[in-house]
Amino acid sequence: xxxxxxxxxxxxxxxxxxxxxxxxxxxxxxxxxxxxxxxxxxxxxxxxxxxxxxxxxxxxxxxxxxxxxxxxxxxxxxxxxxxxxxxxxxxxxxxxxxxxxxxxxxxxxxxxxxxxxxxxxxxxxxxxxxxxxxxxxxxxxxxxxxxxxxxxxxxxxxxxxxxxxxxxxxxxxxxxxxxxxxxxxxxxxxxxxxxxxxxxxxxxxxxxxxxxxxxxxxxxxxxxxxxxxxxxxxxxxxxxxxxxxxxxxxxxxxxxxxxxxxxxxxxxxxxxxxxxxxxxxxxxxxxxxxxxxxxxxxxxxxxxxxxxxxxxxxxxxxxxxxxxxxxxxxxxxxxxxxxxxxxxxxxxxxxxxxxxxxxxxxxxxxxxxxxxxxxxxxxxxxxxxxxxxxxxxxxxxxxxxxxxxxxxxxxxxxxxxxxxxxxxxxxxxxxxxxxxxxxxxxxxxxxxxxxxxxxxxxxxxxxxxxxxxxxxxxxxxxxxxxx
Ligand code: GCO
Numbered sequence: 082x083x084x085x086x087x088x089x090x091x092x093x094x095x096x097x098x099x100x101x102x103x104x105x106x107x108x109x110x111x112x113x114x115x116x117x118x119x120x121x122x123x124x125x126x127x128x129x130x131x132x133x134x135x136x137x138x139x140x141x142x143x144x145x146x147x148x149x150x151x152x153x154x155x156x157x158x159x160x161x162x163x164x165x166x167x168x169x170x171x172x173x174x175x176x177x178x179x180x181x182x183x184x185x186x187x188x189x190x191x192x193x194x195x196x197x198x199x200x201x202x203x204x205x206x207x208x209x210x211x212x213x214x215x216x217x218x219x220x221x222x223x224x225x226x227x228x229x230x231x232x233x234x235x236x237x238x239x240x241x242x243x244x245x246x247x248x249x250x251x252x253x254x255x256x257x258x259x260x261x262x263x264x265x266x267x268x269x270x271x272x273x274x275x276x277x278x279x280x281x282x283x284x285x286x287x288x289x290x291x292x293x294x295x296x297x298x299x300x301x302x303x304x305x306x307x308x309x310x311x312x313x314x315x316x317x318x319x320x321x322x323x324x325x326x327x328x329x330x331x332x333x334x335x336x337x338x339x340x341x342x343x344x345x346x347x348x349x350x351x352x353x354x355x356x357x358x359x360x361x362x363x364x365x366x367x368x369x370x371x372x373x374x375x376x377x378x379x380x381x382x383x384x385x386x387x388x389x390x391x392x393x394x395x396x397x398x399x400x401x402x403x404x405x406x407x408x409x410x411x412x413x414x415x416x417x418x419x420x421x422x423x424x425x426x427x428x429x430x431x432x433x434x435x436x437x438x439x440x441x442x443x444x445x446x447x448x449x450x451x452x453x454x455x456x457x458x459x460x461x462x463x464x465x466x467x468x469x470x471x472x473x474x475x476x477x478x479x480x481x482x483x484x485x486x487x488x489x490x491x492x493x494x495x496x497x498x499x500x501x502x503x504x505x506x507x508x509x510x511x512x513x514x515x516x517x518x519x520x521x522x523x524x525x526x527x528x529x530x531x532x533x534x535x536x537x538x539x540x541x542x543x544x545x546x547x548x549x550x551x552x553x554x555x556x557x558x559x560x561x562x563x564x
Contacts, residue, residue: 088483088487090486091490093497094499094546095158095159095452095497095498095499096158096543096546097161097200097498097499097500098152098157098160098500098502098504098520099160099161099162099501099502099503100141100161100162100163100505101162101163101202101205101206101249101507102162102163102164102168102207103135103138103165103206103207103508104138104139104205104503104508104510105138105141105505105507105508106139106142106168107136107137107139107141107143108140108142108143112168112178112180112181112184113168113178114165114171114178114181115167115170115172115173115209116167116209117207117208117209117210118206118207118210118213118265119135119207119265120135120136120210121210121265121266122264122265122267123135128511129511129513130511130513131513131514132513133515134508135508139505139507139523140528141505144528144530145184145188145191147530148504149191149192150195151530152195152197152504154540155520155543156543156544157197157543158196158197158198159198159200159500160192160197160199160504161202161246161454161500162199162200163202163203163205163207163249164201165181165207166203166227166230167207167208167209167210169185169230169234170209170230170233171209172209172211173211173212173223173226173230174211174229177233182237185201185238186238189238189241193241199241199242200244200452200500201242201245202247202248203231203234203245203246203248203288204247204248204249204254204284205249206250206254206258206264206265206510208223208265213265213266217266217277218254219268219273219274219276219277220276221276221280221283223284224287227284227288228284228291231247231287232291232295235292235295235296235298236295239295240296242296242298243299244298244301244370244371245299246300246303247288247300247301248281248284248285248302248303249303249373249454250304251278251281251285251302251304251333252278252305252333253305254277254281255274255275255277255281256274256328258277259273259274259277264510271350271353272355275350275353275355276355276356279356282336282365285302285337286364286366286367288300289369293367299370300369300370301370301371302337302369302372302373303372303373303374303455304330304373304374305329305374305375305377306330306374306438306442307329308376308380308434308437309322309380309382310322310379310380311382311383312387312391312394312396312416313383313391315390317387318384320384321413321414323345324345325380325382325413327343327345327349328346331343332346334442334445336365336366337365337366337369339366339446340363340365340366342357342362371450371451372442372450372451372452373451373454374438374439374442374452374453374454375454376438376453376455376456376482377424377426377428377458378424378426378428378429381415381417381418382413382414383396383416384412384414385412385413386412391414391416397417398414398415399414399417417429425458425460425461425516425517426516430478432478432481433488434485435456435485435486436486436488439489439492439496440494442494443495448494451495452496452497452499453482453486453499454500456500457501457518458478459509459516459517459518460472460474462475462517462533464522464524464531468531469531469534470531470534473534475520475535476534476538479501479539480542483499502518503518504520504521505521505523505530506519506522507523519533520532521536
């Protein structure tokens, strides 16, 4: 820590915020946008809390200029957003839709005018429904459709983009979408999830090659990596933790970085495994330039057979977190520890686990530039009578995790940037509008935006970084990381 209490980051460090198309844009049937699997899923009764949909969301499609102005006042130098595939290629094939492209092109104009570097993700879960009708990600053809969309998009917008992220959190697309059924398309079939897992990775590899063929831009992928701790030393709990970590992390990191799926997971899934064709793993392990890491909370995992013992130790079973998933793949349960602070999502807050995760990643795979592409929390925010929104819990969360990132940098991990999830309160998937992750409050009835106290805190934090005398930078004291 520097003496004035500000954790110091390298001068080139990228400061940003993140959003995703379906969560903020609205305007779902304007300017030729096609249907996505999330339109269908959210309109299906019982799938999303309160029947919420992304039909209007934050109305960012019409208010993007105001949102870019808020980013400018925040002082960020990069903005992570996603491009809605069905907006630019409504049926998931064929020529691009010029009206959909125009929206992103105007967004890029505004970002450029405010010196904010665009950091687009090519897929954040809004698959064109016409591809969903043909099996979605469980169908191999979707990977080739994705590569075609990316090829066309990069030739249309390419010169304006210096870094592309192919996919956001393919674990969620595959496992929440096809095994747990909590996300679109809502299937509950482990073989379909394994096929989706493989086809998403193949889509990533094909897209990375398409981008390389068309431009000099850097290419990466964003994963939601888990920091998993066994609930006890009992061998059953340890096995459950290993398999959980395998499903969450190694099923993606191993093929991307080592060119193979993990043997223990392949044994576990047996006949449900996806068909892997010759050359697939070489495509998937195409060398990438950076890795995006989304991180929110640690996972404590025990064996289902030991629930009674775990409860006697004071744990409670976390039924909301990935319900059923591990039942279908291994006998594991997520548990919560007594006395831990949780966010409104019920996620435990333990920033030091982010430092460990980043160090382990570097040690177990290879050094690679990393961006923290999402980190943040949902909170029971409200607008006070004087119009302000005070969210000290979020400020503490962000500060703790920034210290954790600084700790990883001090330990030699090449972390290059940090994006708060999220710029705006938005549509939180199956939980609709019930969870507010924004540093800006959105009044969903009027669309009005109100920066929360954490927005001003982040603004001041970024500004303080720019004022740091760099030669005095001192690594943070790990013992000062709040737990
Ligand atoms: C994600 C999601 C975000 C969520 C956030 C909070 O990438 O998981 O991309 O869309 O809103 O993670 O759950």
